[in-house]
Amino acid sequence: MLEAANIRKKFGGLVAVDGVDLEIGNGEIVGLIGPNGAGKTTLFNTITGVLEPEQETEITFNGEDIVALGTHEIARAGLLRTFQIVRVFGEMSVFENAVAGALFGTEESISQEEAEDRAREALAFVGLEDKADMQAENLPIAQQKQLELARAVASEPDLVLLDEIASGLTPGEIEELSDTIRRLRDELGISVFWIEHIMDAIMGTADRIIVLKSGEKIAEGTPEEIRNDQVVTEAYLGAEDES
Amino acid sequence: MVTISTLAALAVDGLAFGASLALLGVGITLVYGLGEVLNLAIGAFAVIAAILASLLIDQGMSLPVAIAGGLAFVGVFGLVVDRTLLSLVYRSDGEERILIGIFTTLGLTVLLEGVMVNYVSSQYSLPLGLDPIRVGAAVVTGTSVASIVIAAVVLAVLFLFLNRTFLGKATRTIFQDERGARLVGINPRKIRTLVFVLSVLVAGLAGVLAAARSNVSVATSFEFTTFALIVSIVGGVRSLVGAVVAGLLLGLINTMANFFVGSYFATIILFGAAIVFLLFRPEVMSS
Amino acid sequence: MSDFLPGGRKLALVGLLFVLAPLPVMGSGYFVGVLSRTLLFALFAIALNIVFGHNDQLFLFMGGLGGIGAYTTALIADSVGVSAWLALPVAAVIAGLIGLSVSWISARRSFTVILISILTLNLQLVFSEAFIGARGLTGGSTGFPYELFTLSGIAEAAGVPTAVVIYYVILAFFLAAMVLYIWLINSKYGIAFEAIREDEMAAESIGIDVVRYKSIAGFIAGVIIAIAGTLLAREATYITPSIFTFLAVDVIALVVLIVGGIRQTYGPIVGAVIVEAIEAILGTYAANWRTAIFGALLILLFLYFRSGVIVKAQEFLEDRDVSLGGGNGGTAAVDTGGDG
Numbered sequence: 001m002l003e004a005a006n007i008r009k010k011f012g013g014l015v016a017v018d019g020v021d022l023e024i025g026n027g028e029i030v031g032l033i034g035p036n037g038a039g040k041t042t043l044f045n046t047i048t049g050v051l052e053p054e055q056e057t058e059i060t061f062n063g064e065d066i067v068a069l070g071t072h073e074i075a076r077a078g079l080l081r082t083f084q085i086v087r088v089f090g091e092m093s094v095f096e097n098a099v100a101g102a103l104f105g106t107e108e109s110i111s112q113e114e115a116e117d118r119a120r121e122a123l124a125f126v127g128l129e130d131k132a133d134m135q136a137e138n139l140p141i142a143q144q145k146q147l148e149l150a151r152a153v154a155s156e157p158d159l160v161l162l163d164e165i166a167s168g169l170t171p172g173e174i175e176e177l178s179d180t181i182r183r184l185r186d187e188l189g190i191s192v193f194w195i196e197h198i199m200d201a202i203m204g205t206a207d208r209i210i211v212l213k214s215g216e217k218i219a220e221g222t223p224e225e226i227r228n229d230q231v232v233t234e235a236y237l238g239a240e241d242e243s
Numbered sequence: 244m245v246t247i248s249t250l251a252a253l254a255v256d257g258l259a260f261g262a263s264l265a266l267l268g269v270g271i272t273l274v275y276g277l278g279e280v281l282n283l284a285i286g287a288f289a290v291i292a293a294i295l296a297s298l299l300i301d302q303g304m305s306l307p308v309a310i311a312g313g314l315a316f317v318g319v320f321g322l323v324v325d326r327t328l329l330s331l332v333y334r335s336d337g338e339e340r341i342l343i344g345i346f347t348t349l350g351l352t353v354l355l356e357g358v359m360v361n362y363v364s365s366q367y368s369l370p371l372g373l374d375p376i377r378v379g380a381a382v383v384t385g386t387s388v389a390s391i392v393i394a395a396v397v398l399a400v401l402f403l404f405l406n407r408t409f410l411g412k413a414t415r416t417i418f419q420d421e422r423g424a425r426l427v428g429i430n431p432r433k434i435r436t437l438v439f440v441l442s443v444l445v446a447g448l449a450g451v452l453a454a455a456r457s458n459v460s461v462a463t464s465f466e467f468t469t470f471a472l473i474v475s476i477v478g479g480v481r482s483l484v485g486a487v488v489a490g491l492l493l494g495l496i497n498t499m500a501n502f503f504v505g506s507y508f509a510t511i512i513l514f515g516a517a518i519v520f521l522l523f524r525p526e527v528m529s530s
Numbered sequence: 531m532s533d534f535l536p537g538g539r540k541l542a543l544v545g546l547l548f549v550l551a552p553l554p555v556m557g558s559g560y561f562v563g564v565l566s567r568t569l570l571f572a573l574f575a576i577a578l579n580i581v582f583g584h585n586d587q588l589f590l591f592m593g594g595l596g597g598i599g600a601y602t603t604a605l606i607a608d609s610v611g612v613s614a615w616l617a618l619p620v621a622a623v624i625a626g627l628i629g630l631s632v633s634w635i636s637a638r639r640s641f642t643v644i645l646i647s648i649l650t651l652n653l654q655l656v657f658s659e660a661f662i663g664a665r666g667l668t669g670g671s672t673g674f675p676y677e678l679f680t681l682s683g684i685a686e687a688a689g690v691p692t693a694v695v696i697y698y699v700i701l702a703f704f705l706a707a708m709v710l711y712i713w714l715i716n717s718k719y720g721i722a723f724e725a726i727r728e729d730e731m732a733a734e735s736i737g738i739d740v741v742r743y744k745s746i747a748g749f750i751a752g753v754i755i756a757i758a759g760t761l762l763a764r765e766a767t768y769i770t771p772s773i774f775t776f777l778a779v780d781v782i783a784l785v786v787l788i789v790g791g792i793r794q795t796y797g798p799i800v801g802a803v804i805v806e807a808i809e810a811i812l813g814t815y816a817a818n819w820r821t822a823i824f825g826a827l828l829i830l831l832f833l834y835f836r837s838g839v840i841v842k843a844q845e846f847l848e849d850r851d852v853s854l855g856g857g858n859g860g861t862a863a864v865d866t867g868g869d870g
Contacts, residue, residue, distance in 0.1 A: 048735065075737035087732040089725050100721050104737035112718070151736060281644065331833050341644045343832060345588075346784075350828030353781055357822025465776075469655055472648060507663035514656045521649050522635060 001026050001191055002047070002061050002079070002159055008054040009039075009046045016042040017053075018215035024159060029185055029192040031206035031223075033199070035236060039215040040195045041084055044161050048081050049074045062158065076107050080152035081161040084195075086144045088151070090137030097136050097147055098122050098154045105155020115154075122154035123147075125188070126180055142173045149180070153188065160184070162194040166201045174198060178205045203227065211235065248381035253502055254495065259387035259456060261494020262394030266449035267467060268474030268486030269398065270442040276481045277417055278435045280332055280344035284324075284352040286467030288443040289450030291355070292317040293459045296451055297367035306371065314447045321443035324351065325436045333432065352468060359461045366458040369451060390452045397448060398487060401441070405483075414438055446471070473517040535709060536716050537795065544799065545705050552694055559693050566697045566765045568799075568806040569704045573758035574783035575790065575798035576707050580714070581751035583792040584723040585744055587633055588647040590780050594657030595625045595752055596759020597774030600676070601661065601668055603760045604769065607678055614678035622756040629752025630745050637744040654776050661771035673770030676763045693765075700761050704799075707754055712795060714750070723747065777821065785824055788831045791838020800839055 002024040009017040017039045024030050032040050045051040047059060049071040059067050066074050075081075080101075089097050098119035103110065110118075123129045126146040131139060136147060145165050152160050162181070166174045178201050184190045196202040202209065203223040211219040211226060213235045219226060226232055267285060274282045296313030300306060328351060332344050373385025405411035417424040417431050424431060450467065453459055470493075478489030493513060500509035535541070548569065555561035574592055581587045589595075602621035607614040632653070636646045662671050681699070685692040714720060722743045725733040730740050759779075763769040772778065782805065790801025808827075812820045835842070 050731070050734075070739075071731075071734040072737050072739045075735060081735055083732070083735075087729050087735075089728045089732065091728055092724060096721065096724075100725050100733075100738075101736045103718055103721060106737070155737060281648075328829065338643065341642070342588075345644065345647060346832040347829050349781075350825045350830075350832065352825070353777065353828060354822050354825025356777075357819065357825050360821065361818050469651070473652070476648065476652075507659065510659050511656055511663070514652050514659070517652045518649065518656070521645065521652070522639075 001028075002059070002193070004047065004057070004059040007043060007046055007057045007059065009042055009051055009057075010054060016215050017046060020212070020215075020217050022210060022217070024191055024193050027185055027189060027191055028208065029181065029194065029206045031202040031209040032193065032195045032212060033197075033202065033209060033226075034212035034218075037214075038212040040212055041163055042215075043212065044081060044163055044195065047074075048079065048161065072104075075105050075155070075157075078156075078158035079161070080105060080155060080157040080159075082145070082148045082152060082163055082165055084163040084167075086141065086148055088136040088139075088144050088147050090135070092136055093132065094123065094128055094134050094136050094139065094147055095119060095132040097151050098132075101151035101154035102156075105152075105157065118154050118156065119150075122150040125153055125183070126150045142169050145169070145177075146180070153184070153190070156188075157190060159191045159193060162192060162196075164195055164197060166196055166198045174201045177201070181205055246380075248379070251378070251381035252383050253498055255383040255387045255391070256456075257495035257498030258491055259384075259390040259452070259494070260498050261491035262391050263449040263453045263490075264470055264474050264494045265398065265487045265490025266394055266445050266452070267471035268478055268490045269401070269483055270446040270449070271471045271475045272478070272480055272483055272486045273438050273442040273445075274435075275475070276483075277414065277431075277438050278329075278333060278344075279341050280329060281341065281348065281472075281480075282439075282442065283345060283348040283468055283472075284355065285443070285446045285471050286464040286469075287352045287355040287359075288317050288321065289446045289453070289467045290459055290461060290464040291320065291359070291450070292447030293369060293450035293454035294359070294363050294367045294461075297369055297454060297459075298363070300369070306369070310369070310451050313451065314444055317447040318440050318444050321440045322436065324443075325439040329435075329439065333435070352464065356461055356464055359464075363461060366460045367454060368458050369454040371455050384456075386455050390455060393448070394452065397445065401445070402483070410434070410437065470513070473513055476517045477520050535712055537712060540796075541705070541708055541712065544708075544796070545701075548701050548704075549698075552697055556690065556694065559691060562691070562693045562697050563765065564806055564810050566693070566700050566761075567809075568802045569697075569700045570758050570762050570765065571782055571786050571805065572798040572802035573700075573704055573707055573754060573761075574779060575787040575801055576711055577751040577754035577758070578783050578787050579793065579798055580711065580723075580754075581629070581633070581747045583787065583797075584715070584720075584727060585633075585747040586643050586727055587636060587744060587748065588643050589629070589632075589650050589748075589751060589755075590647050590776065591632075591650040591654035591657065592755050592783050593759075593774040593776055593779035594654040595628060595755040596762060596779055597657055597661050597771065598625045598628065599756025599759040600763040600769055600774070602756075604674075604676065604678060604763075605667060613680070617678075618757065618760055621760065622753045625756030625759075626749040626752035629748040629750075629755070631748075633748025634741060634745040637741040651776070654780065658771060658775055661774065668771065669769075671771055673768060675767065676769040677767055678764060696761070696765055700765070703757055703761065708795075708799075710750070715795070719743065719746070781824060781828065785827050785831065788836060789827075789839055791840045792836070794838055794840045797838055797840055804839065 005021050007017050007020045008015070020043060034040055042051065046053045049069055053067060057067055061077055061079050064077060066077065089100065099115050101122065102115040102118035120129065123132055126149055128143060128146055128150060131143065136144065139147060149165065166177055169177060181192055182205060184192060194202060194206065206223060209221065209223055209226045210217060211232050218235060219229050219232050221229070267289065270285050271282060274280055292313040295316050296309040299309035299312045304312065328347050332340060332347055335343055371386050371389055373389055375382050376385055376388055405415055413424065413429045414434050416429060417434055421431055450459060474486055474490045474493060477493060478485030493516065497509050497513050500512050551565055552562050578589065578592065581589050599621045602624055603614055603617045606612065606617035606620055632650060636649070661668050681695045682692045685695045688695070722738050725738055726740050726743055734740055759774060763773060766773060786801035786805045787798060789804050790797030790799070809820065812823060
């Protein structure tokens with residue numbers, strides 16, 4: 001589904017992402033972990049067209065080259081994302097947020113009624129259907145994050161990139177969220193690429209984990225393999241003081 | 244054919260006009276750099292200083308006293324504006340502050356123009372009464388030379404102040420890093436007041452120099468403001484040196500264009516230059 | 531009707547009110563002129579509401595675009611020898627394309643609101659300068675009589691002064707612009723505008739083409755402004771560059787929009803009625819202080835009254851348990867002053 005080779009992104013002299021290869025298959029939940037400053041969010045921004053990658057970068061999505069596409073075109077192609085710091089449209093209602101997601105996130109244009117149907121389904125999926133008429137900025141953070149997810153889901157994407165969606169949540173909320181993410185795959189067939197700091201959440205949910213450090217991929221494997229990987233342990237211990 | 248002596252005279256006149264532009268640009272840059280308020284009323288301050296000085300001369304005062312009086316009034320008025328209007332603007336920050344800054348200073352310039360038109364509606368000038376100066380074959384006006392010299396001295400003093408004194412260094416610290424400045428115990432608000440008053444004094448001087456060379460009226464104030472904006476756009480809104488260079492350059496170009504293609508095209512060239520710079524180097528206004 | 535146009539009945543009511551408005555003052559050319567100007571500045575404010583209120587693009591060259599509309603209409607009608615009715619759409623599209631270009635460039639280059647305002651202010655000055663300078667085309671600062679659209683025939687047939695016919699023409703354009711606005715804000719465009727205004731990055735991330743929507747807003751605003759500018763000259767029956775200066779158009783349109791309330795469907799017309807009433811009173815008692823008072827208004831309104839009359843009135847009535855049909859036209863929630 002998503003195939004990328006040699007993703008590189010420099011800021012001036014600083015190499016933030018340094019030749020990362022990755023592949024996300026149909027129906028996979030892939031975790032992306034790494035110490036602070038490893039380049040995880042930069043990697044997301046590069047994939048979604050927010051940042052322009054270096055020349056040698058190749059990224060294809062469903063077989064289509066997306067390197068030169070704008071963020072909105074990539075979204076329409078079925079690759080949606082959420083943000084590290086939640087970015088719902090605060091002055092709109094919860095329902096309008098989801099409608100906006102449904103209305104603009106597809107290649108073919110859909111009617112208002114169709115968009116509203118999809119929005120209702122997406123809100124029901126994350127459990128926000130009773131909050132539909134609330135103004136989005138009045139939701140607690142945990143629910144704003146669910147709304148951001150619903151907004152992405154409403155466009156019926158193939159792949160969603162989640163950027164630390166579990167951070168700032170209580171253990172109970174994390175449990176619920178992990179369950180939602182599994183259902184995303186199982187019920188809606190949406191693949192997930194997920195940056196997370198909270199290890200319990202991601203280790204229990206992901207099929208496969210990629211570890212990034214200083215812009216480079218240092219390990220990849222099942223959660224079990226990653227947990228026992230000497231290199232990964234060292235990377236985290238070494239970075240402990242910074243975070 | 245245009246003789247060398249005409250060109251030399253044009254160049255001096257151009258630099259003299261450029262000196263006023265440079266002062267106006269510096270006025271904009273100082274305030275924007277410190278508090279992200281784009282002072283769209285700067286031309287009104289320039290015009291007030293010039294007209295007041297001219298009126299004081301009519302009252303029988305000598306030229307230097309009248310100019311000092313005009314500038315002093317503008318300085319005090321600037322202080323009042325800073326403590327009242329700008330205090331309200333500084334309550335907000337970021338994009339919001341920039342927007343409120345645009346609207347309040349725009350409103351202020353309209354308000355000042357509207358008030359002044361009722362009292363001082365004719366043309367005013369401040370002839371310095373200097374004789375033309377002969378340099379080889381070229382004859383240049385004494386007023387133009389004096390304008391250049393005065394502007395150069397004032398700018399030099401200003402730069403010395405910013406580079407050598409504690410207050411100046413504190414100002415530059417805030418230019419670069421407002422939070423850092425606060426940490427080392429500098430109160431940005433007080434510095435902003437000082438700098439705003441400085442900026443309107445510099446603008447007032449620009450107005451006085453402009454009035455020494457040609458007529459000034461209330462309607463000139465918006466023209467001054469737009470010239471100041473163009474200078475900051477071309478020079479970079481946070482660069483004082485850039486403002487000076489851009490001011491001189493635009494003054495030269497404008498005066499030459501005025502002579503060769505007429506004033507209508509000259510003005511369009513000036514605005515055109517600003518638009519081109521905005522389109523190709525928009526970072527000058529944001530960085 | 532109301533399915534296609536939410537709040538259509540309310541608009542019909544407002545329309546009816548303005549259809550009847552000239553009747554008591556039919557004999558007075560002065561009052562018909564005030565009514566016409568009210569609607570014209572409401573038109574300018576509708577354009578500003580779309581492009582600035584909903585899209586954060588502060589267009590400060592409304593005077594210039596209005597002038598482009600008026601002069602181009604006259605030039606086309608004159609040189610091609612066609613009716614001004616045919617020339618006006620062409621001129622409007624030209625102004626629309628100018629608005630579109632400015633928006634397109636600004637959006638492509640991620641200009642902040644301050645950059646757009648300075649860019650358009652400079653364009654305003656170029657246009658003003660060009661209207662004065664291009665004497666061969668515009669008659670310079672002395673201008674020329676502007677009596678296009680052959681309305682005097684209709685006026686004679688109907689037995690009313692030409693100014694009254696002009697008023698109804700303006701009213702028709704005003705109502706058309708209101709219909710367009712209400713439809714726009716309640717459509718897909720309204721949702722896109724609101725998303726873009728709140729968070730451009732998030733809007734892009736869900737598939738909204740920010741550049742495209744901002745350009746569309748710039749085009750629509752340009753078209754409406756050109757029409758308003760042309761009718762402004764027609765109402766004055768004489769065109770000069772002084773009609774289209776920054777002070778004469780932009781400052782007034784800004785005050786109108788802010789008084790009425792940004793992003794309020796009826797903000798432009800409510801604001802225009804108030805501003806024209808102030809103008810009329812000032813014209814009678816303190817004509818010399820007109821400019822000063824509008825300057826002061828601009829400052830005070832923006833510092834203390836940014837939500838506008840409609841919102842303030844609603845708050846006032848709600849406090850007293852009186853409900854007023856929502857004047858808010860669509861997805862846009864009421865912003866009372868950002869997050870400052």
